[in-house]
Amino acid sequence: MDEQLTGGYSEPCGQCAAVDWGVSDEGQFFCRSCHNVIEKTREVEDVTTLHSINSRISQITKPKKKRDEGGREWIICEGFQFILNHQAKALVSLGVCMKFETEVLWNFWKIYLQNTQQAFTKNPVYTPRFTVFMKSQSDEEVNSPSQQSNHTEVASDMSEEMSVSGYSSEVQSSVLSKGSSDVGAYPKTKGGKERNKFMSMPRTLALCYLALLWIREAITLADLLRLVSEGRIPYVNIHEAFPEEMRLFGKDVRFFNVRYIPSYSLVHKEAVALAQIMKLPSFPTISQDCLLHPLPLTVRYLLEANLPDDLHIWVHKVIRQASMGDSSFLTFDPSKEKPHLVCYDIQAVAVIIVALKLLFKLDDHEEWKLSEEAGKKKKRVFKLKKWFDVVQPVLEKARKREEQEEARRKWGTTKPFITTLKRKCLTLKKRRVAEHLEQKFQKFTDSAPEESSSLNSHTSFRFSWGNEEGSDGPSIFNNHLDCTFKKDGIKYLSNRKYWHLNLKACPPNKCGDHFSEMEPRLPRMYVWVLDLFSFILGVSQTEVHKEVLNVERCFLKRNYEPKVQWTFASCKKKKKTVEKKTHVNEEHINDGE
Structure with missing residues (x-):
């Protein structure tokens, strides 16, 4: 018992008969054993009335705040x-x-x-x-x-x-x-x-x-x-x-x-x-010198995902074909009747995924075949299988670390909300009990609460790739791409066909998202790529997949003619994954070489 706070108060508790008193922040005495609160309060000498030796006050707050308990009117x-x-x-x-x-x-x-x-x-x-x-x-x-x-x-x-x-x-x-x-x-x-x-x-x-x-x-x-x-x-x-x-x-x-x-x-x-x-006017223009533009932003996420630098050439072609680099498309204008605010980060990773599908197909068959063929040519050629083997364990480790940090997050507050005056005493008592139990458990485990590693150091990247000490794994950023071949003087992609789902958009405000229904039937490699970029951004796979469809609608606008249309009535039923294939070569993406 702290004699300085309790002033030598030695009366036994009325509930448990223990003599172990403490003083709360409000100045009230409570039993440390059973947390019973009594009417006695801490006595503090009032220095403003020196003429009276016996003058006392019954609260810790300053006298000028006694009228309203330290509060004021605020909105x-x-x-x-x-x-x-x-x-x-x-x-x-x-x-x-x-x-x-x-x-x-x-x-x-x-x-x-x-x-x-x-x-x-x-x-x-x-x-x-x-x-x-x-x-x-x-x-x-x-x-x-x-x-x-x-x-x-x-x-x-x-x-x-x-x-x-x-x-x-x-x-x-x-x-x-x-x-x-x-x-x-x-x-x-x-x-x-x-x-x-x-x-x-x-x-x-x-x-x-x-x-x-x-x-x-x-x-x-x-x-x-x-x-x-x-x-x-x-x-x-x-x-x-x-x-x-x-x-x-x-x-x-x-x-x-x-x-x-x-x-x-x-x-x-x-x-x-x-x-x-x-009622804001149009925002400042998003041009190529702005880091929110998809061209510089995709470089950041290529580094983050440990993908080769040569892939950015194809990312640039997708952006140009889809007309997604125009300032009129990227700049936010709230004055329009239906303003559209671009999700710059999700759009950037969606463009990268479309480029990966364009080169490697990501259908659980073609990407592994192309990876084996690339492995027979040169050592520095990008192999998708090697990329998967390097990134997958690092991704699992990072996900477990994030789950542990989330479990250690303290959602409780040291200043609990008082909803009613009747529950004030009970709320404060629960808070004291929780703090008391936390201190006891810390003594039992003989350890202090661990601080989150994210608070000690901060970086814009979730992963660190390279050969330096402390890196997550080897970097593949400098590997070369070998995904084209020439036939009759025409350069073709090694992946001759591009698959996509039905790009017919559902009626707005009438039909929800169908990713959860389609996910079991989608290629596992495509789902894994969605999972990787969704973890990097901290968003759901549904949002990334939705933006991939939006990029594909812009990218395939000249070649796409839907043969199967989804009506509102068919959207209410369980959907089938409609896969379409489009023949692609460098002429389809305006190569210009």
């Missing part, structure tokens, strides 16, 4: 602004330019608040008791990021930039300890246009992604979610960093309690929705 958008501020600072510390935080993201946030009438307007729609005003600009000046770039006044802390004034006399001090003041004004339904205007935790990442895309940073959406998963961008339990005066309580759990890291498709969808809500 929900202030909480999300605090989170965006921390996420922006984390990205800047990772190497993103300062313009991202000081101009683009802050301006996007102001436009969002004004267009949804949550702030920077005379009559906030969800906070009728407040008048939210802006210090430096009028409402009419906040129109577009281009207009604000020349007239931006950025404070040292984004949380200090928003001012709330005009408190109503109806708001009493009892509200101050019950979380955000405007949580009751938000609709409870999950659907509807009004609900779509609300900010959420996944939308904070979507807003950061839009700001990164605006300044054309070389951080893809998959990279952003990976940084979140590694804890380098605050997201999980970010409410623990809230200042003391912003107390979370009750219904605030709907907005700030994070139970999972959002998926790629969810954040991508929210980014498009936010761009439409903010």
Whole structure:
């Protein structure tokens, strides 16, 4: 028993009769043996009343915060602004330019608040008791990021930039300890246009992604979610960093309690929705000098997957044939009726997969035959069998390591949410019991909790290929491709036919994805390649396969004439894998040699 905290209190516990007292963060005494909480609190001398020797206070907090237990009136958008501020600072510390935080993201946030009438307007729609005003600009000046770039006044802390004034006399001090003041004004339904205007935790990442895309940073959406998963961008339990005066309580759990890291498709969808809500103009052009362009981006994933550099020549041909390198196709324009935001990273790996199918077919037969023939010619020729033997064990090892890191992830929070005053005591008691059991188990195992290796060192690549010490395996990047032959003066591909599924797209919003139904009948080598790139990006195989079909629709637009069409009625039934074969040579892909 710590005599300094308990002051020599030696009364036995009323439940277990033990004399083993501790003091919680709230100043309440509790039994370390049975975790029973008693009414006694820690006594601390009040230094402000020196004239009275016997004057005592019954709480640890400062006297000036005693009225509202350290809380103040705050609104929900202030909480999300605090989170965006921390996420922006984390990205800047990772190497993103300062313009991202000081101009683009802050301006996007102001436009969002004004267009949804949550702030920077005379009559906030969800906070009728407040008048939210802006210090430096009028409402009419906040129109577009281009207009604000020349007239931006950025404070040292984004949380200090928003001012709330005009408190109503109806708001009493009892509200101050019950979380955000405007949580009751938000609709409870999950659907509807009004609900779509609300900010959420996944939308904070979507807003950061839009700001990164605006300044054309070389951080893809998959990279952003990976940084979140590694804890380098605050997201999980970010409410623990809230200042003391912003107390979370009750219904605030709907907005700030994070139970999972959002998926790629969810954040991508929210980014498009936010761009439409903010009515943003066309984004800066994605040209070949931008690292989000498929030409430089595919080089990165060729290195990541340990594929030969010569494959990029064929990747370039696929991009040119599919007209996917045009700036009009790649640049995001939210002002269109149906805006399309390209999944730059998934599209890049899909182009690589199409090039692999073009050269090696990936039908569980042709690729191994070509690999055996290449093995008889030269030592430095790329052999797909050797590539599989090198990458497969490394992939399995990396997947197991990722599963272990995910199992060690702590989703619990040191500051639990208090949903009701009745459950406050029970919630705090459960937290103390959990911490006590964790300490006991650590003593039994005689080991401290292991830190995740991803937090110690960070790299943009999941694998490291080469002959250096610590590499995952030998590099095949410098191997040569031998996948063509000449006949009658015409250069043909060693793989004469290209197979693909039925490219007839299903009706939107009427038919779901069919990859789970088709996967057992697809070639195993093709499925393994999907699995490899889906692990590299941290997305599902379904999303990669869907983008492969989109690339094939663009690539085969001149030669593809569907003979079997899927109607909406046939989509409801179990599909058959429709395989088509197209004769290919270098004339079909505009070689120009």
